[in-house]
Amino acid sequence: xxxxxxxxxxxxxxxxxxxxxxxxxxxxxxxxxxxxxxxxxxxxxxxxxxxxxxxxxxxxxxxxxxxxxxxxxxxxxxxxxxxxxxxxxxxxxxxxxxxxxxxxxxxxxxxxxxxxxxxxxxxxxxxxxxxxxxxxxxxxxxxxxxxxxxxxxxxxxxx
Numbered sequence: 326x327x328x329x330x331x332x333x334x335x336x337x338x339x340x341x342x343x344x345x346x347x348x349x350x351x352x353x354x355x356x357x358x359x360x361x362x363x364x365x366x367x368x369x370x371x372x373x374x375x376x377x378x379x380x381x382x383x384x385x386x387x388x389x390x391x392x393x394x395x396x397x398x399x400x401x402x403x404x405x406x407x408x409x410x411x412x413x414x415x416x417x418x419x420x421x422x423x424x425x426x427x428x429x430x431x432x433x434x435x436x437x438x439x440x441x442x443x444x445x446x447x448x449x450x451x452x453x454x455x456x457x458x459x460x461x462x463x464x465x466x467x468x469x470x471x472x473x474x475x476x477x478x479x480x481x482x483x484x
């Protein structure tokens with residue numbers, strides 16, 4: 326916990342509790358034992374205080390016309406104390422899930438990207454060509470596919 330607090334950006338915006346990132350960073354050694362108890366209790370009981378579930382929502386303009394709401398994205402400023410716990414849980418879950426994923430998965434994997442996937446595919450196609458096999462490739466751009474789907478149909482679909 327102390328290391329997580331020390332690694333925080335001291336100029337980070339505060340959440341609804343207005344806990345100062347600088348203060349938490351500078352007092353990390355002193356407050357980390359108490360925060361560890363709080364975090365462990367929260368994880369053991371699967372209960373988080375209501376205050377930890379609050380956030381300040383700040384709209385950030387993405388592009389184009391500022392008069393259209395779809396040109397904004399929301400930034401949720403949560404309590405830094407809550408965020409430290411969430412980050413620890415995220416890291417543990419991510420590390421666990423990464424062990425379960427196929428090595429061919431490149432999207433949303435640290436250190437992998439569209440480019441690493443492309444290099445792997447080109448290498449594979451090259452090896453097929455070297456062995457005299459003909460290869461055809463079809464690429465589909467699915468980047469906005471989820472934006473075009475009727476979400477109610479997905480939610481209503483029986484499992």
